[in-house]
Amino acid sequence: MKIGLEVHVQLPTKSKLFCSCPTSSENGPNSAICPVCLGFPGSKPALNRKALEMGILIAKFLGCTITERIWFSRKTYFYPDLPKNFQTTQYESPVGTDGVFVVNGKEIHINRVHIEEDPGRIKRVGKAGAELALIDYDRSGIPLVEIVTAPDMSSPAEAREFLTSLMTELRRLIGVSGQEQTMRVDTNISVGTERVEVKNVTGVKNVERALKFEVIRQTKMLAAKKKIVRETRHFDEERGVTTPGREKEFEEDYGYIGEPDLGTYVITDMAAALQIPETPLTRAKRLEKEYGLPFATAKQLVATSWDLADLFEELAAKIGAEKAASWSQGALSSRWKGLQERMSAELRSTLIETVVAAAEGTMTDSEAKLRIEALAKGKEMTANAATDVDVEQLIAQLADEHPEVVADYKTNPKAANFIIGRVMKETKGLFSSQEIAEKTKKELESRN
Numbered sequence: 001m002k003i004g005l006e007v008h009v010q011l012p013t014k015s016k017l018f019c020s021c022p023t024s025s026e027n028g029p030n031s032a033i034c035p036v037c038l039g040f041p042g043s044k045p046a047l048n049r050k051a052l053e054m055g056i057l058i059a060k061f062l063g064c065t066i067t068e069r070i071w072f073s074r075k076t077y078f079y080p081d082l083p084k085n086f087q088t089t090q091y092e093s094p095v096g097t098d099g100v101f102v103v104n105g106k107e108i109h110i111n112r113v114h115i116e117e118d119p120g121r122i123k124r125v126g127k128a129g130a131e132l133a134l135i136d137y138d139r140s141g142i143p144l145v146e147i148v149t150a151p152d153m154s155s156p157a158e159a160r161e162f163l164t165s166l167m168t169e170l171r172r173l174i175g176v177s178g179q180e181q182t183m184r185v186d187t188n189i190s191v192g193t194e195r196v197e198v199k200n201v202t203g204v205k206n207v208e209r210a211l212k213f214e215v216i217r218q219t220k221m222l223a224a225k226k227k228i229v230r231e232t233r234h235f236d237e238e239r240g241v242t243t244p245g246r247e248k249e250f251e252e253d254y255g256y257i258g259e260p261d262l263g264t265y266v267i268t269d270m271a272a273a274l275q276i277p278e279t280p281l282t283r284a285k286r287l288e289k290e291y292g293l294p295f296a297t298a299k300q301l302v303a304t305s306w307d308l309a310d311l312f313e314e315l316a317a318k319i320g321a322e323k324a325a326s327w328s329q330g331a332l333s334s335r336w337k338g339l340q341e342r343m344s345a346e347l348r349s350t351l352i353e354t355v356v357a358a359a360e361g362t363m364t365d366s367e368a369k370l371r372i373e374a375l376a377k378g379k380e381m382t383a384n385a386a387t388d389v390d391v392e393q394l395i396a397q398l399a400d401e402h403p404e405v406v407a408d409y410k411t412n413p414k415a416a417n418f419i420i421g422r423v424m425k426e427t428k429g430l431f432s433s434q435e436i437a438e439k440t441k442k443e444l445e446s447r448n
């Protein structure tokens with residue numbers, strides 16, 4: 001089985017690819033449009049430099065060869081979402097070619113990376129048979145990057161992993177909004193010899209569903225000795241099936257012609273000047289090398305949160321990588337959601353102090369864990385808060401409620417642990433275990 005993907009991701013620029021219309025509008029449909037993105041006669045496009053830079057950065061990150069001189073082409077077709085009757089894209093001169101992206105140790109070849117504009121959005125309303133199509137041109141002209149892979153994936157799960165991993169990288173690389181919905185994918189899949197394309201599938205989960213459906217459909221056809229035709233199909237998200245679309249066109253059918261209103265651009269210097277920032281994958285590799293973490297651990301750490309990985313590096317400098325990893329992977333990671341919501345410079349240094357104290361043995365591990373738990377829940381850790389809780393009263397109350405513990409304590413000092421444990425749990429690390437133990441023993445002894 002061979003699977004190849006054409007991945008379209010919106011580039012997070014403020015303005016569109018060839019005009020200054022904003023890429024997001026709060027004024028309802030068709031409010032962010034102008035003669036350029038509607039393709040009125042005489043309108044002149046101008047290339048958005050930021051979008052070009054993002055496209056090049058992605059190509060560079062994927063290890064592509066950067067094309068020296070690029071230009072744009074008109075891909076001609078008629079559809080209501082495209083009032084110009086052509087989409088401005090790159091055909092002969094993509095920004096990058098011949099790259100690679102490694103997923104779980106397997107190399108997925110990248111054929112090309114190019115930039116293009118998005119067409120408008122069509123919304124169908126009304127009952128079947130009496131449908132109306134509403135068109136919102138706010139989307140036309142929004143910059144997209146298209147990443148085309150070779151048919152190197154061999155299962156729907158592998159395609160899902162490729163897309164998930166790619167999106168994680170792009171989020172850091174160019175600040176893609178991170179919404180699954182911003183990714184649209186054309187998939188090519190052949191179980192036998194003939195290739196079927198499932199077009200315009202939104203989001204990673206749907207890509208996997210559409211591919212799984214195609215695997216079963218094509219396998220059954222082959223088993224029944226039926227011929228699989230080369231065609232374009234659509235994925236019905238609600239029913240989870242693919243349905244035949246028009247017969248597959250060949251690229252030549254689009255009648256590409258060079259876009260005369262835009263120039264050619266020599267991008268070599270721009271590409272050389274662009275620095276690739278550290279991404280989750282490259283950071284995990286560095287953590288593995290620098291701190292000796294197992295790669296899976298490093299990857300998990302970075303995936304949980306970029307800030308948690310920062311905290312890990314800070315802790316590693318103080319208490320060593322092994323202990324820092326254990327705390328980052330354990331207590332900090334499991335409470336990270338709450339901690340992140342409340343994160344401040346003060347909280348950060350309290351966390352570091354706590355873990356360092358536990359690592360150095362001036363606080364027990366369970367105290368440190370309770371303290372982290374309390375911090376994650378937003379409990380005040382100041383002296384004031386501590387005095388607000390009357391520990392002695394709490395101990396007395398527990399002793400009242402559990403006369404059997406009081407009786408047991410006469411012959412078995414370990415009976416006190418029941419009350420100590422309960423008090424520690426309820427005060428969530430506000431007091432040291434030693435302090436609670438002393439107070440509990442005092443109370444229990446006073447009762448005998």
Ligand SMILES: [Zn+2]
Binds near residue numbers: 019021
């Ligand atoms: Zn415009």
